[in-house]
Amino acid sequence: MSDYAWPHRHLLGIEELSAEDIRFVLQTARGLEDVSTRSVKKVPALRGKVVANLFFEDSTRTSSSFQLAAQRLSADVLDFKGKGSSVSKGETLVDTAKTIEAMGVDVMVCRHHHSGAAHKLAANVGAHVVNAGDGQHEHPTQALLDLYTIAKRLDRLDTFDFTGLTVAIVGDIAHSRVARSNVLGLQKLGAKVILVGPTTLLPGAFRDLGCELSNDLDNVLPRVDVVNMLRVQFERIASQAFPSTREYAVLYGLTPERLARCKPEVVVMHPGPMNRGLEIDGEVADGPNSAILQQVTHGLAVRMAVLFLVSTTHQN
């Protein structure tokens, strides 16, 4: 790894990253994790740089995580919310970004409801662009923090090699950029991925990516090392995807009874925010197998790593 150099000006998706790139981000995050536990929770690495948080879609936790990550690297942070801004007056994404860039911004973190928004931004601005979630396309930093959490919980921090691991991603796969980014990342690190959910939320296209698809959670659980429960995104589900939330909870909710079917050391994950009692039972979410709060903590280290790497790359 000593001759390796991070080759990306932007982080737009897991799709563009090689396994080596992913491992380098995760290794960098490992070196940054302790910053958050020290008495001075700050390092000077990005002193003098400006990171703009461009959030055209609501997201308190991702936005806060990026903000804190930038601040811990000593960057200045410009917070821009789409709502109530010139965007609602009709200004385009690119014009908004160019205006903000004219203020001397080095990195733009973009969350947008349109798939491809981050790519469009990267093609039109000189700043480094980090995709914080674009439509139903990708959410690369969520996938990276999930990978980091799995590596930490299952003792693979030295190699970030997931060969032999099986991960189930459960729920609303169809509308989930988290699922898509996770599938790509997990497979690149060598894990087997099983996608579980009702047929209406389980696009067959994922089979082409090499995933196993299943409608039967109880059958899948005993085989997996990690179970990643996705939020049912009611705001994205236009038609009736399943008969009732009650039925969904019965068939796909992770309950203590279902957890008992899993391997004892199974890692339970959820990208949040959780619908307790629907996709995950409160007792499971708060139990010893749950890594949900660790995911949040690791998100900070991973986002610090991403901001650091894109900012210090020498690739033009």
Place this chain on the structure above:
Amino acid sequence: MQALADASQVTQLISEMGAWVDSKRQANPQHTFALVGIRSRGDVVAHRVAEQLDITQVGVLDITLYRDDLSEIASQPTVRTTEIDFSLDGLDVVLIDDVLMSGRSIRAALSSLMDMGRPRRVWLAVLVDRGTDVRELPIAADYVGLTHAGDEHVRVLVMPTDEKDAILLGEDAR
């Protein structure tokens, strides 16, 4: 490729550094000592000194995030872990590096240490000092194994990270 020190001489230098640390410890019996080595050779030297003196508080410092030349260096900086699993507050810390040259690494290391706690005192011990002509900051070591002020590149090899102990000189030492 010329050797400034062979294996037995490196062992001797590390042993002498240990004796110096021990003399400071003997002179300050009421204080608690810790060793902190700078990646990626100072940490190895620190562990060898600690083994010699039976010091249990040994830390490893990665200074990448504190470097002042991140925008200038040719290759991607690699961030590695800092491993100091004890509080630095009130300790006498011996900061250990293999080579002291410009002083910028030590400046970065001191900034990093201060962000992690408040040591009572920090000493600096190095195996090789490149001399004050190449110093870019007003930094001097409290203990120097040997001084080499020539223009040649100096590379320290220490076991077990390297296959042998040696201090090499010249372009080939890169």
